[in-house]
Amino acid sequence: MSGMNRPSLLLHLLFFVLPNLSELAAGQDQYVYSGFTGADLTLDGVATITPDGLLELTNGTFRLKGHAFHPTPFQFGNTPNGSFAVSYLFAIYCVQSHICGHGLAFLVASSNNFSDTMPTQYLGLINDHNNGYAINRFFAVELDTNWNDEFKDIDNNHLGIDINSLDSINSSSAGYYDHNGNFQNMTLASYQVMQVWVEYDGDSKQIDVSLAPIHMAKPIKPLLSTTYNLSTVLTDMVYVGFSASTGSFISRQYVLGWSFGINMPAPAIDITKLPKLPSEGPKPRSKVLEIVLPIVTAAFVLVVGITVILLVRRRLRYAELRENWETEFEPHRFSYKDLFHATQGFKSKNLLGVGGFGRVYKGVLPRSKLEIAVKRISHDSKQGMKEFVAEVVSIGHLQHRNLVQLHGYCRRKAELLLVYEYMSNGSLDKYLYDQDNKPTLTWAQRYKIIKGIASGLLYLHQEWEKVVLHRDIKPSNVLLDDELNGRLGDFGLARLYDHETGPQTTHVVGTIGYLAPELARTNKATPLSDVFSFGMFALEVTCGRKPVEGNQLMLVEWVLDHWHRGFLTDAVDTKLQGAYDVDEACLALKLGLLSSHPLINLRPNTRQIMQYLNGDMAPPDLNPTHMSFNFISLMQNKVSIQRP
Ligand SMILES: Nc1ncnc2c1ncn2[C@@H]1O[C@H](COP(=O)(O)OP(=O)(O)OP(=O)(O)O)[C@@H](O)[C@H]1O
Ligand SMILES: *[C@@H]1O[C@H](CO)[C@@H](O)[C@H](O)[C@H]1NC(C)=O
Ligand SMILES: *[C@@H]1O[C@H](CO)[C@@H](O)[C@H](O)[C@H]1NC(C)=O
Ligand SMILES: *[C@@H]1O[C@H](CO)[C@@H](O)[C@H](O)[C@H]1NC(C)=O
Numbered sequence: 270m271s272g273m274n275r276p277s278l279l280l281h282l283l284f285f286v287l288p289n290l291s292e293l294a295a296g297q298d299q300y301v302y303s304g305f306t307g308a309d310l311t312l313d314g315v316a317t318i319t320p321d322g323l324l325e326l327t328n329g330t331f332r333l334k335g336h337a338f339h340p341t342p343f344q345f346g347n348t349p350n351g352s353f354a355v356s357y358l359f360a361i362y363c364v365q366s367h368i369c370g371h372g373l374a375f376l377v378a379s380s381n382n383f384s385d386t387m388p389t390q391y392l393g394l395i396n397d398h399n400n401g402y403a404i405n406r407f408f409a410v411e412l413d414t415n416w417n418d419e420f421k422d423i424d425n426n427h428l429g430i431d432i433n434s435l436d437s438i439n440s441s442s443a444g445y446y447d448h449n450g451n452f453q454n455m456t457l458a459s460y461q462v463m464q465v466w467v468e469y470d471g472d473s474k475q476i477d478v479s480l481a482p483i484h485m486a487k488p489i490k491p492l493l494s495t496t497y498n499l500s501t502v503l504t505d506m507v508y509v510g511f512s513a514s515t516g517s518f519i520s521r522q523y524v525l526g527w528s529f530g531i532n533m534p535a536p537a538i539d540i541t542k543l544p545k546l547p548s549e550g551p552k553p554r555s556k557v558l559e560i561v562l563p564i565v566t567a568a569f570v571l572v573v574g575i576t577v578i579l580l581v582r583r584r585l586r587y588a589e590l591r592e593n594w595e596t597e598f599e600p601h602r603f604s605y606k607d608l609f610h611a612t613q614g615f616k617s618k619n620l621l622g623v624g625g626f627g628r629v630y631k632g633v634l635p636r637s638k639l640e641i642a643v644k645r646i647s648h649d650s651k652q653g654m655k656e657f658v659a660e661v662v663s664i665g666h667l668q669h670r671n672l673v674q675l676h677g678y679c680r681r682k683a684e685l686l687l688v689y690e691y692m693s694n695g696s697l698d699k700y701l702y703d704q705d706n707k708p709t710l711t712w713a714q715r716y717k718i719i720k721g722i723a724s725g726l727l728y729l730h731q732e733w734e735k736v737v738l739h740r741d742i743k744p745s746n747v748l749l750d751d752e753l754n755g756r757l758g759d760f761g762l763a764r765l766y767d768h769e770t771g772p773q774t775t776h777v778v779g780t781i782g783y784l785a786p787e788l789a790r791t792n793k794a795t796p797l798s799d800v801f802s803f804g805m806f807a808l809e810v811t812c813g814r815k816p817v818e819g820n821q822l823m824l825v826e827w828v829l830d831h832w833h834r835g836f837l838t839d840a841v842d843t844k845l846q847g848a849y850d851v852d853e854a855c856l857a858l859k860l861g862l863l864s865s866h867p868l869i870n871l872r873p874n875t876r877q878i879m880q881y882l883n884g885d886m887a888p889p890d891l892n893p894t895h896m897s898f899n900f901i902s903l904m905q906n907k908v909s910i911q912r913p
């Protein structure tokens with residue numbers, strides 16, 4: 270039994286397989302491309318196979334066409350009833366999202382030479398003068414993404430069956446009939462992968478075309494069908510392939526996979542092996558953008574340039590000098606920028622006055638709204654700066670109702686800025702000599718100021734943790750607050766110039782008329798040299814006269830002279846028109862004389878001064894003769910006194 274089986278199997282093979290083989294030789298063929306890597310297609314125009322294995326028919330450039338053909342032709346005409354079946358997967362990326370061009374077509378043709386065709390609406394199938402010519406000899410299924418009146422297109426998203434002509438024999442909007450027979454529309458240029466089936470039955474001359482999304486089986490009801498004897502169109506040998514074009518509207522048109530069978534079914538395409546589509550590339554610039562972009566770029570560069578220049582200028586404008594040792598003083602430091610803005614750029618409108626050291630400006634700090642007076646001191650030397658800043662900062666800790674608060678400092682190249690509390694009523698000298706049309710101060714006000722300054726001086730000399738010398742007591746350094754309280758300002762400043770001139774020089778810093786005579790010899794400021802200046806100050810406030818007139822120290826002599834003649838109170842400022850407390854005025858004058866006594870030992874200390882003024886202690890019983898002892902001769906001991 271088993272022996273009999275073998276020859277029958279062999280016979281079976283001979284009868285059934287061999288005829289098939291011979292039939293294949295007579296015009297059967299099939300192939301499949303699941304991706305095009307390594308495929309030997311005949312390409313022209315812009316058609317290429319991308320490194321990823323995509324067949325790219327057009328690349329998104331205007332007015333171009335591309336063709337791709339299977340390398341060898343197929344025998345079609347010699348088979349009795351030539352049939353074929355094809356399926357392919359494609360995707361169309363529309364570069365300008367609103368309008369797309371132009372389309373892609375599957376093609377069975379007698380020639381693969383389409384060089385005489387045109388892009389745009391001609392789809393690379395015909396040119397502008399051969400539409401419908403029998404000599405064209407092609408059958409095509411167009412996927413048309415652009416509506417064209419010339420070829421009676423139904424819309425801008427349709428499939429059509431074309432024979433020698435772009436006037437489709439049958440066409441339909443893109444879509445498919447589902448298993449219920451309902452039409453489901455699709456958008457060709459959506460960059461979605463879709464599959465097309467084209468079948469031609471040589472017996473019935475029936476042509477069926479179907480479209481469906483990827484992963485979907487071929488719909489039962491075709492989208493398009495028609496009957497046409499393709500043997501009247503095509504010749505013996507046919508080429509199969511694709512054609513695509515772009516025009517003023519562009520797209521990138523891809524075929525991902527393709528299978529074909531002539532007188533055989535089309536093999537299945539392995540969808541898992543399909544190449545990946547490139548990501549949606551950047552949209553091309555519109556004409557508007559091409560003009561606007563350079564302008565915007567130029568403007569941007571300009572703005573950046575100007576900003577840089579402004580920033581550099583700003584840096585220079587607000588540049589500060591900052592050294593390592595200053596970090597510990599940082600909390601007392603002001604930024605130059607803040608001071609600049611506070612004083613409105615050091616506007617002359619904000620100038621409060623000009624002194625021996627520099628200009629003083631009024632300002633309001635931007636954030637805290639604190640009113641300040643900024644003193645700009647030009648200062649080239651770095652020598653002693655550290656000690657001075659340390660002193661400024663320590664002075665900043667001094668707080669007394671008769672002192673002008675020093676808030677802090679700032680340093681720039683060749684410049685030092687000191688920031689003080691602002692005193693609304695300015696300095697006392699302006700009141701004494703009626704400079705700015707200020708009202709004359711009453712006696713009570715003057716006495717309050719003298720007492721206040723004595724109190725401030727006592728704090729500096731004895732009440733604070735270390736002795737601070739003022740070194741420059743005089744009416745212009747006495748500032749008046751809202752309630753006309755006298756407040757000492759500018760203390761310690763003289764120190765800066767002390768340091769600068771160095772120990773070997775004998776220059777004394779202060780103001781002529783207020784300098785104690787012993788300073789000329791010792792060059793060493795003491796609390797009692799401050800007391801001398803205070804005495805001069807008390808006399809000046811009481812008499813309304815400057816201590817120096819011409820080059821002579823006159824005030825002390827003048828007061829003594831009145832005293833000698835027994836009319837001490839005649840020395841009191843006549844502007845008061847006699848409205849003063851005689852006892853207080855006499856006390857002020859005597860205390861002034863005593864404090865500015867040329868003999869250091871005779872001067873009271875600050876605490877004693879305070880006690881006399883408060884009436885806690887009677888001043889020593891003075892007489893004019895005792896006071897003038899050796900006075901004149903000492904005063905005439907001229908010294909070299911210099912201002913910085
Ligand atoms: N804190 C302040 N508040 C208000 N005005 C001030 C303040 N400090 C100074 N001024 C004003 O600025 C003017 C100039 O002050 P500055 O101290 O520079 O000069 P000065 O006192 O006349 O002389 P010196 O240089 O000997 O101190 C003063 O006369 C005063 O009117
Ligand atoms: C498309 O191809 C043409 C012709 O080869 C070329 O000039 C053009 O630069 C290409 N465009 C892109 C976007 O690659
Ligand atoms: C293609 O056809 C054109 C004329 O239509 C001809 O000039 C050209 O030589 C042909 N090319 C090839 C490769 O046969
Ligand atoms: C496609 O279908 C959607 C709804 O399914 C419909 O809103 C739309 O109008 C249809 N488009 C065309 C061109 O038929």
Ligand SMILES: *[C@@H]1O[C@H](CO)[C@@H](O)[C@H](O)[C@H]1NC(C)=O
Pocket residue numbers: 349350471472473
């Ligand atoms: C060719 O088609 C004709 C008519 O449709 C049919 O009678 C014939 O059998 C077909 N021949 C072959 C070989 O299929």
Ligand SMILES: *[C@@H]1O[C@H](CO)[C@@H](O)[C@H](O)[C@H]1NC(C)=O
Pocket residue numbers: 438439440491492493494495496
């Ligand atoms: C076009 O195709 C449709 C769908 O297959 C069909 O119903 C219709 O009759 C066809 N029209 C022509 C003119 O062939």
Ligand SMILES: *[C@@H]1O[C@H](CO)[C@@H](O)[C@H](O)[C@H]1NC(C)=O
Pocket residue numbers: 498500501
């Ligand atoms: C189809 O066309 C060919 C060539 O013209 C012809 O020989 C054949 O008879 C035609 N078939 C039918 C069914 O008309």
Ligand SMILES: [Mg+2]
Pocket residue numbers: 624745746758759
């Ligand atoms: Mg001053």
